[in-house]
Structures are given as structure tokens and as C-alpha cells.
Amino acid sequence: MASIYLAGPDVFFPETNRNRIEATKKAILAEHNLEALSPCDNDLDLANADHPARLIYDANRALMDQADGLIANLTPFRGPSADAGTIFELGYMTAQGKPVAAYTTCATPYNQRVSGGAETDSNNTLVEGFGLCDNLMLDCGIEASGGAFVSGALEWRSEGFAPEECFDETIFREATRAIARVLGTL
Structure with a gap:
């Protein structure tokens, strides 16, 4: 069975939100014959670690390598x-x-979030005007790997999104189908 590393800020969400979202993601991946590998699954003894940040980094990198x-x-x-x-x-x-x-x-393109669509930001520095989901290196890197970048419907707010707004089952399913196609597990 192919395995998928789950990356995202979800690890910082309150435990109840994080656990609910992660359980849903794992179930969706299993429906597509994919195994989830999550940083939250690492059982790390941070309290007794000499360098807790490095312990987390090494454990997450090992999951990504796998x-x-x-x-x-x-x-x-x-x-x-x-x-x-x-x-x-x-x-x-x-x-x-x-x-x-x-x-x-988030449905709002990166350049709209950064500068309201202007060519430069408040510091007069150039803003990528391509209307992509995020920085062109992310969008194009995902595309080049054969994957997809799926957008939802929420409009950008400068105060950001609450944890429960950072996951949408429908768009996660679409991203899962895209990776499953590339890996041949559909």
C-alpha cells in the first residue's frame, strides 16, 4: 500500500479539532488504498530530549523518507x-x-491576499501577479510532480482562518484522488 505524508499547520490546532480532521483524512486516504503518515503519529519524548526541535525534525523527515x-x-x-x-x-x-x-x-489568489491585486505591496516590492493559489514555486512544483492544487471557497480575511475553516472534506477528497491517480492506487 502506498503511503502519504500529511503536511500542514493542523499539528498546531487544538487537540479536538486536530484529531477530528486527522481521523477524517486517514479514512479518506484508506478509501483510496493509501496509508496516512502523520507527524502527529510520532511518539516522541520531548520532555527528556536534549534538542526537542531537532527530534521533531528528524522524526518528520524519517516519515517523509518513508x-x-x-x-x-x-x-x-x-x-x-x-x-x-x-x-x-x-x-x-x-x-x-x-x-x-x-x-x-482559501479561494482568494495569493497576489490578492498580499497586495489587493496591485503589482507592488506596501513596501513597494513586486508581488507575483499570476493569480495562483500561493507562490509560483509551490503551485508549479505541485503541478510538475503530477499532482494538483485544489482551492476551496473561503474569501481571504487578514485575521486568518479558524482551525475548523482550514479543512474541507470535499477538497481534501479531490487532492487525494489526484495523488492516488499519480500513484496508481485508484
């Missing part, structure tokens, strides 16, 4: 773009030539 592909939650998190750790994980998997798919519940 995985056949990745699905990333790229819903804007703590700002107009995706979670930085999730972006790293997506790049790590893409660099290994593994297929990736992603989703965001």
Missing part, C-alpha cells in the same frame, strides 16, 4: 501564505521526485 507522496494543507496560516514548515516539507518531497498534491480552503 512516504510515497505528500498531501499538503496550504491554507494561509499566520499570514497571507502557507505555513513555512509545510512549505519546507513540500519542497523536500518534490526534491526527492515524489508526487505531491495540496489544498487550500
